[in-house]
Every structure is written in C-alpha cells, then in structure tokens.
Amino acid sequence: MQNSVALSARMPTARRARKGISDAQKQALRVYASETHPTPSQRACVEWFQSQFSRLIDRATVSRILSSKYQHLDTGPASLNMRTSASHWPILDDKLFEWQQRHQDSGFPITGPLLRLKAIEYWRKIPDYSKLPMPLFSDGWLTRFKQRHSLRYHIFHGEAASVPSSIHDEMKPIQAVCDQYEQENIYNMDETGLYWRRMPNGGLSTDGYAGQKKDKARITIVVATNATGSDRLPLWLIGTAKTPRALRGVNFQAIGCTWRWNKKAWMRSGIMKEWLHSFYKHIGKQRRVLLLLDNFSAHLCALEDAPPPPNIRVLFFPANTTSIYQPLDQGIIQNLKHHYRRKWMLWMVNILDRNIDPQKKMSLNYTLHWITQAWRNKVLNETIQNCFDKSTITGRTSQIEGQPEVLQLDDLYQSLTSKLSGSAQEIMPLDNFLNPSDENNADEPDISDIILDITAGGDGDGDGDDEDEEYIFGPPPDLPSSAAVIHSMKDTLLWAQHQEGTTEENIRQIEGLIGIFTRLQVDRREQKTLEETWLSKRK
Structure with missing residues (x-):
C-alpha cells in the first residue's frame, strides 16, 4: 500500500523548550491530590507527577494546577490540548471532525485538502449558513481546525499504522x-x-x-x-x-x-x-x-x-x-x-x-x-x-x-x-x-441527519412508521392468554411436586409466581371493568 500523509487525533508532542502540561495531566494530578488521604504535600505531588509522566515540575506549578483556576477539570472531560480556540462555525466544525474521525478509525487517510473539500460540501448544505458568504477555508482555518481537535500529520504505512505509537x-x-x-x-x-x-x-x-x-x-x-x-x-x-x-x-x-x-x-x-x-x-x-x-x-x-x-x-x-x-x-x-x-x-x-x-x-x-x-x-x-x-x-x-x-x-x-x-x-x-466485519460500520450521516441531530436532540425523526414494518422487524410473538399462563404454571407446580430434586424453596417460588400473576390478572379485569363503567356513563 502506498504511503499517504493523513490527519489523526493525538496528544501534541511539544519541543523540550516549550513543553506544556496537558489538561489530562493536570486533571490526573488533581484527582491524585483529592483522592489521596491524608492530603499529600506539594513535594509528594511533585514526586507522584514525575513517577507517572517522567517529568519534573516545581512546587509553584503544583500549587497553580491545584488552585481554583483549574476547578473545571473536576467536573468535565480533560482535553489533550494545551489550549483550545472556539470555532466561528460550530455546526460545520463538529460534523467535519466527526467525518474525519469516522474515516480515520476505518483506516482511510484524511489529508488537509480532503478536509477543505468536505468543508465546502458541508457548508453548501447547512441551512443555517445558506445566506452567509462562504469562508475561504484557508491555511489558517485548517491550522486552527487541527489545533482545536488535536490533529497532527502522520505517515500511514498500511493497517499497522492506524494505531499511533504515541x-x-x-x-x-x-x-x-x-x-x-x-x-x-x-x-x-x-x-x-x-x-x-x-x-x-x-x-x-x-x-x-x-x-x-x-x-x-x-x-x-x-x-x-x-x-x-x-x-x-x-x-x-x-x-x-x-x-x-x-x-x-x-x-x-x-x-x-x-x-x-x-x-x-x-x-x-x-x-x-x-x-x-x-x-x-x-x-x-x-x-x-x-x-x-x-x-x-x-x-x-x-x-x-x-x-x-x-x-x-x-x-x-x-x-x-x-x-x-x-x-x-x-x-x-x-x-x-x-x-x-x-x-x-x-x-x-x-x-x-x-x-x-x-x-x-x-x-x-x-x-x-x-x-x-x-x-x-x-x-x-x-x-x-x-x-x-x-x-x-x-x-x-x-x-x-x-x-x-x-x-x-x-x-x-x-x-x-x-x-x-x-x-x-x-x-x-x-x-x-x-463476528461480521461490517456490523459496526454505520452509514455516514447525510447533512440533513446531522442538522436534525443538533437541533432535535437525536431521539427519533419523523413518525417512525414504515410501510413494510413486519419485513424489517419481524412479526409480533404469539402471546398466550393470562389464563393459559396461570394454568401452565399450576401444571409446573404439580410436576415439581413429584420430582426428587425439588426443594421446599422451589415450591415456594413457584407458588409465589402463581400468586403474583393471578393478582395481575384480577387487577387487569378490575381495571377493564372500571373503564367500561366510565365509558357507559359518558354515553
């Protein structure tokens, strides 16, 4: 397979001169400090951080990370980025990243030019942007998109390269x-x-x-x-x-x-x-x-x-x-x-x-x-x-x-x-x-599905009816009547009473189930009678 340059999400690898501390590392340190009893000293936190991430930080950095400035990391997900920038076009941004991730996970290399082409295609189909001028999708836009989602260029060498060494x-x-x-x-x-x-x-x-x-x-x-x-x-x-x-x-x-x-x-x-x-x-x-x-x-x-x-x-x-x-x-x-x-x-x-x-x-x-x-x-x-x-x-x-x-x-x-x-x-x-190989390969959503997901919340679209429902979902089961079920359970009780391995607890359990389902049957009959009485009075 010819090598190709593609984008994938990963933790940024900074130069030694400016090696930042990711939110995930800060969050890990805050968890260690809050979950360890008694509360560890700053020196203990420094030693713990070095043992976990092979990196030495000073006590001032520990104090800053444990301060209220990073309290938001205690209740929300931590990013692998050092910093993030907001998108001017959030609908496009979110769904373009979803598209990139979908293809990356399937091993298909997504390059910068492909991202630009897909962005243009999505933009033309998003109703919220229909009256707005299309952005240039310049190199600057691509750089900021990559920064927001921790995208880096990787060289893919066949299937083995789908999992980065980092x-x-x-x-x-x-x-x-x-x-x-x-x-x-x-x-x-x-x-x-x-x-x-x-x-x-x-x-x-x-x-x-x-x-x-x-x-x-x-x-x-x-x-x-x-x-x-x-x-x-x-x-x-x-x-x-x-x-x-x-x-x-x-x-x-x-x-x-x-x-x-x-x-x-x-x-x-x-x-x-x-x-x-x-x-x-x-x-x-x-x-x-x-x-x-x-x-x-x-x-x-x-x-x-x-x-x-x-x-x-x-x-x-x-x-x-x-x-x-x-x-x-x-x-x-x-x-x-x-x-x-x-x-x-x-x-x-x-x-x-x-x-x-x-x-x-x-x-x-x-x-x-x-x-x-x-x-x-x-x-x-x-x-x-x-x-x-x-x-x-x-x-x-x-x-x-x-x-x-x-x-x-x-x-x-x-x-x-x-x-x-x-x-x-x-x-x-x-x-x-x-293990069907395509069992988890959901079709890529079209733009109408994407917009519906964002605006409607994601549970259901349309009335849910299908002209050929039984072909799709199969026929309903043939349910026995309540009387038939209770009669069958009584037969089960009689059978169990004549088996050598049956215990007293087994008999109690079967009798308990018969009692429960008999009461359900009576309650259902009483409810039906009440409904019929109410309807007759309405007439």
Missing part, C-alpha cells in the same frame, strides 16, 4: 486517574451494532426481497458495566422505529432494557444525553465513580449538555486507542454477541426441524429477550474482570493473563448449516457469522 504515552494520564478508584467504581460504556437476524447463508443481510429496499435488520446496543461485573447497567437498544409492532406491549423495564430510535438506528447526542442522566441517577450522590468513554462525537456533545455531578468523573480515551485500551472492546461485547448468536442458532435449528423459514418467523421481540438474558446471566463476571485487566487501565496485573470466555460453537454451527445445505447461497465460515 498512544501509550497518551494513556498515562487516564491510567493515573484510574489508579485513584476502586475496581467496582470504574465504569466503561460503548455502543455496538448487531445484525440480529443474519443467517449463515447471508439471509436478509444482503439485498432483501425483490423490489423492496435493502434489509434494515440491524440495531445498536449500548453496553455499560463496572470493572468487577457486579454492576451491569440495563442495555439500551436503538432501532429505526418508535414502537415496532413486534415490540408493542413489551414491558421494557421488566425485561431489563430501554428502547430508543431514529431512522439510522445509531447513537445520537440526544439519546446519549438521556443515557448520561440515567447513569447519574443510577450512581446516586454518595459513590465516587469514574466513567470511561471513547471520543465519539455524540458522547462529547452530550456531555456538554449533561455535565456530571461532582462525585462522577468522565474521561475520554484518546483517538485510536479503544481497540487496545477500552475494556468492552477486549472481549466483553464479543462474548455478549456470541451468547446471543448461540441462542439464535439453537432457535434456527428448532425452527428448521419444523419446516419453517427462520427469516419469516424471527422477530425483534426474541432479540430483546435473548440479548438481555445473555447480559444478565451468560456473560461471566470473570470475563468482564479479565477484559478490564487486559486493557491495563485498572492497574491490576496477574501472573497469568485472563481471557474472555470462549464458546464452543463449531458442532452447533455444523448442525445448523447442514440443514441449510439446500440453499442456493453460500454458507459463510463460522467466524464470519459470529
């Missing part, structure tokens, strides 16, 4: 902050795409049915957990419809998830802002915790509108570091998806044995149940802990490096694919089925 130095301030928190108080959150009904022979993941639009069977999953796995936050799922027919009547809170939507099924700043507020509420005001995020633009924008309370600190991974340092990317998300796809394969085997087409029967309703059950019950605490250890951000080391749990799915996959052998489409390898 990232280990850039991670030191974050690792220093992590050292000041207990494992259970360090959290990581990230999004991931999921082709929830992709089949081994491709199925609906290619061109869809003849004459219809391409398949949209992809959702975004928002995953968050602490470093011990003891506090896994409920999953947030983002789809392309407000309330798909397959999900109508679903009690999301009971299942353990939250549903949000927009027509691209991606994370937007409005949804992220809502997630942040829910996280703050979940943590409360007593615990002191650290939340680690990647520098995705929706995260950055949301944090500006929803800053954390004093007891919660938010740090961003530097660009191009998440594949190495973000715990969720070290195997937690992959393990979650593998458990989901194991359930999906078992279900397909059962459906094919009944001569039913899985494509026509599969529903997003099943996906919600399978993915939330996998997150609650299948992903092991040990897997989460091993992935945090592997990321090295927690400072916890062991003689034997732990690895995420590896599911043995070869036999199941062979059984499934043997039932699909009559398909005209080629069967993909197991690894391609488990």
Whole structure:
C-alpha cells in the first residue's frame, strides 16, 4: 500500500523548550491530590507527577494546577490540548471532525485538502449558513481546525499504522486517574451494532426481497458495566422505529432494557444525553465513580449538555486507542454477541426441524429477550474482570493473563448449516457469522441527519412508521392468554411436586409466581371493568 500523509487525533508532542502540561495531566494530578488521604504535600505531588509522566515540575506549578483556576477539570472531560480556540462555525466544525474521525478509525487517510473539500460540501448544505458568504477555508482555518481537535500529520504505512505509537504515552494520564478508584467504581460504556437476524447463508443481510429496499435488520446496543461485573447497567437498544409492532406491549423495564430510535438506528447526542442522566441517577450522590468513554462525537456533545455531578468523573480515551485500551472492546461485547448468536442458532435449528423459514418467523421481540438474558446471566463476571485487566487501565496485573470466555460453537454451527445445505447461497465460515466485519460500520450521516441531530436532540425523526414494518422487524410473538399462563404454571407446580430434586424453596417460588400473576390478572379485569363503567356513563 502506498504511503499517504493523513490527519489523526493525538496528544501534541511539544519541543523540550516549550513543553506544556496537558489538561489530562493536570486533571490526573488533581484527582491524585483529592483522592489521596491524608492530603499529600506539594513535594509528594511533585514526586507522584514525575513517577507517572517522567517529568519534573516545581512546587509553584503544583500549587497553580491545584488552585481554583483549574476547578473545571473536576467536573468535565480533560482535553489533550494545551489550549483550545472556539470555532466561528460550530455546526460545520463538529460534523467535519466527526467525518474525519469516522474515516480515520476505518483506516482511510484524511489529508488537509480532503478536509477543505468536505468543508465546502458541508457548508453548501447547512441551512443555517445558506445566506452567509462562504469562508475561504484557508491555511489558517485548517491550522486552527487541527489545533482545536488535536490533529497532527502522520505517515500511514498500511493497517499497522492506524494505531499511533504515541498512544501509550497518551494513556498515562487516564491510567493515573484510574489508579485513584476502586475496581467496582470504574465504569466503561460503548455502543455496538448487531445484525440480529443474519443467517449463515447471508439471509436478509444482503439485498432483501425483490423490489423492496435493502434489509434494515440491524440495531445498536449500548453496553455499560463496572470493572468487577457486579454492576451491569440495563442495555439500551436503538432501532429505526418508535414502537415496532413486534415490540408493542413489551414491558421494557421488566425485561431489563430501554428502547430508543431514529431512522439510522445509531447513537445520537440526544439519546446519549438521556443515557448520561440515567447513569447519574443510577450512581446516586454518595459513590465516587469514574466513567470511561471513547471520543465519539455524540458522547462529547452530550456531555456538554449533561455535565456530571461532582462525585462522577468522565474521561475520554484518546483517538485510536479503544481497540487496545477500552475494556468492552477486549472481549466483553464479543462474548455478549456470541451468547446471543448461540441462542439464535439453537432457535434456527428448532425452527428448521419444523419446516419453517427462520427469516419469516424471527422477530425483534426474541432479540430483546435473548440479548438481555445473555447480559444478565451468560456473560461471566470473570470475563468482564479479565477484559478490564487486559486493557491495563485498572492497574491490576496477574501472573497469568485472563481471557474472555470462549464458546464452543463449531458442532452447533455444523448442525445448523447442514440443514441449510439446500440453499442456493453460500454458507459463510463460522467466524464470519459470529463476528461480521461490517456490523459496526454505520452509514455516514447525510447533512440533513446531522442538522436534525443538533437541533432535535437525536431521539427519533419523523413518525417512525414504515410501510413494510413486519419485513424489517419481524412479526409480533404469539402471546398466550393470562389464563393459559396461570394454568401452565399450576401444571409446573404439580410436576415439581413429584420430582426428587425439588426443594421446599422451589415450591415456594413457584407458588409465589402463581400468586403474583393471578393478582395481575384480577387487577387487569378490575381495571377493564372500571373503564367500561366510565365509558357507559359518558354515553
């Protein structure tokens, strides 16, 4: 591959003569001073800073960094810049940087001339700027844009160069902050795409049915957990419809998830802002915790509108570091998806044995149940802990490096694919089925989506209806009646009473469930009677 010069985000490397202290380093020092008891002396702070960043500072510098001048670093994200400058065109600036980051992360080199061309294209499409004269997008503009976003020129030599060698130095301030928190108080959150009904022979993941639009069977999953796995936050799922027919009547809170939507099924700043507020509420005001995020633009924008309370600190991974340092990317998300796809394969085997087409029967309703059950019950605490250890951000080391749990799915996959052998489409390898290479490649937003995200907050656009909803989301499940469910539970109780391994506690639990659902049935009947009585009086 021919070498190309490109822009990427990184910590500036200053000359020795003018080596500044980044906000991230200042923030790390403030965390050390505030979290260490008894409060360390200035001399101790000097020694700590030298041990962490291999740099000697004087006591006056320590005093200045710990003063109220930098108090804003205690509640907001720290920049890797030494200083920043505001943009005259914030909409253009934010979305141009998002475009640059999107292509940089995919390994596509973005040069200065390409940035200028994209800026001109965006400017012509932004309604807010339609009556304003177009800027020159001069060398000065490009220089200031690079300074605002810590962009530097790098030489890319194929795929290996997508991760700059400086990232280990850039991670030191974050690792220093992590050292000041207990494992259970360090959290990581990230999004991931999921082709929830992709089949081994491709199925609906290619061109869809003849004459219809391409398949949209992809959702975004928002995953968050602490470093011990003891506090896994409920999953947030983002789809392309407000309330798909397959999900109508679903009690999301009971299942353990939250549903949000927009027509691209991606994370937007409005949804992220809502997630942040829910996280703050979940943590409360007593615990002191650290939340680690990647520098995705929706995260950055949301944090500006929803800053954390004093007891919660938010740090961003530097660009191009998440594949190495973000715990969720070290195997937690992959393990979650593998458990989901194991359930999906078992279900397909059962459906094919009944001569039913899985494509026509599969529903997003099943996906919600399978993915939330996998997150609650299948992903092991040990897997989460091993992935945090592997990321090295927690400072916890062991003689034997732990690895995420590896599911043995070869036999199941062979059984499934043997039932699909009559398909005209080629069967993909197991690894391609488990880890689709394009699963996280969301389409680049067009300018109308970008403006909508900024002005409308990001949750939803349009009315959410789709002319072919069942094709996209699958059919609704066939729900049994309340009476049938209670009758089945009574049969379960009778069966359990005749099993040798049943305990008294098991019987109590089943009886308790029967009582709960019987009361729900009675309450529903009473509510229906009240509504009918009220309507009759209105007439």
